[in-house]
Amino acid sequence: MNEEIVFCDLGAQLAGMRPEIERAINEVLDSTAFINGPAVRKLEDELSDYVGSEAIGCASGTDALLIALMALEVQPGDEIIVPDFTFIATAEVVALLGAKPVFCDVDPLTYNMNPECIEPLISTQTVGIIPVSIFGQCADFDAINAIAEKHSLWVMEDAAQSFGAEYKGRKSCSLSPVATSSFFPAKPLGCYGDGGVVFASDPQLAKKIRMILNHGQNKRYHHAVIGVNARLDSLQAAIVSVKLQKFDQEIQLRQQVAASYSRFFEADLHIPVVADYNSSVWAQYTLQHPERDAIRDELQQQGIPTAVHYPVPLHTQEAFAGIAGKTECPVTEKISRQVFSLPMHPYLPERQIEYIAQAVLQAAGK
Ligand SMILES: *Cc1c(COP(=O)(O)O)cnc(C)c1O
Secondary structure, X not given: OOOOOOOOOHHHHHHOOHHHHHHHHHHHHHHOOOEOOHHHHHHHHHHHHHHOOEEEEEOOHHHHHHHHHHHOOOOOOOEEEXXXXXXXXXXXXXXXXXXXXXXXXXXXXXXOEOHHHOHHHOOOOEEEEOOEOHHHOOOOHHHHHHHHHHOOOEEEEEOOOOOOOEEOOEEOOOOOOEEEEEOOOOOOOOOOOOOEEEEEOOHHHHHHXXXXXXXOEEEOOEEOXXXXXXXXXXXXXXXXXXXXXXXXXXXXXXXXXXXXXXXXXXXXXXOOOOOXXXXXXXXXXXXXXXXHHHHHHHHHHOOOOOEOOOOOOXXXXXXXXXXXXXXXXXXXXXXXXXXXXXXXXXXXXXXXXXXXXXXXXXXOOO
């Protein structure tokens, strides 16, 4: 193909909204309110309306997880159940607070935490569960919330990849009392740097989260609790506000890209499965194949970028040696050897989808 194929084409997205983005950036420059400016409050109001739960902007998806766990008063020695198959941040923040991530296996079709694997992992030390809504679709929250309720645990959705998705008609980030998301540029709703958000349905908890992300401050230079600096800056907030206006349209475009891919692959390959109660925002379009590495090499030679989310089960990461207990996650071990993701963004042209799909089928010997 004589045009470049981009894994996640932020340039194409910017081209379609550049004047609005520049106007928003210039407004912040003119205001000089770079920290906690009106742009942050405006975005928080828009996000709260979108989800139906109070939004608190913060510096990244990782900080969102961290400050939410601090607000939940996670203590050293606490155990928190997290999926084995996710980005490191979900479990990293647990370990950072001296608590223990307990790794739970996932469903081989949706890649989300398998509710049936949760109960055997619960101990007297367990305080909560962090289901990740991975690759764009929500975990099975009704099942997970029921288990949590039975054992008096809290639930916090890591929605870094699923903002905008729906579960049984309810929005991702409204399915648990606390939820977090990320505005990392390549996420479905991204900014132009680092950014994140926490959603909290309880106003008391929301207030505490706001304090923690601003040095535990309840009034200038009065510090009620130990906090951090994890504020969302005004420039990033202004950028997300502009992108939010086109977000639902972009979700539809992503869904069309996914449907096109799947039409090419459904007869021959293990295509992504969206649970019938879910709508996905397609953070990734991920296939499974035993010859994954050879297929990726072949695609790379044809100018097609691919990625592996995620090649290493978290319980086998060196960083968790001595922290994670003995865990058995056979599904994660298998899929981490077989998954690979194809270029996915709202502006992927049909001709590129067709070119990629033909190359994948050929590389897979179909
Ligand atoms: C991206 C991601 C994060 C971290 O978000 P950042 O904004 O990069 O800190 C956390 N959890 C999951 C599942 C992610 O995909």
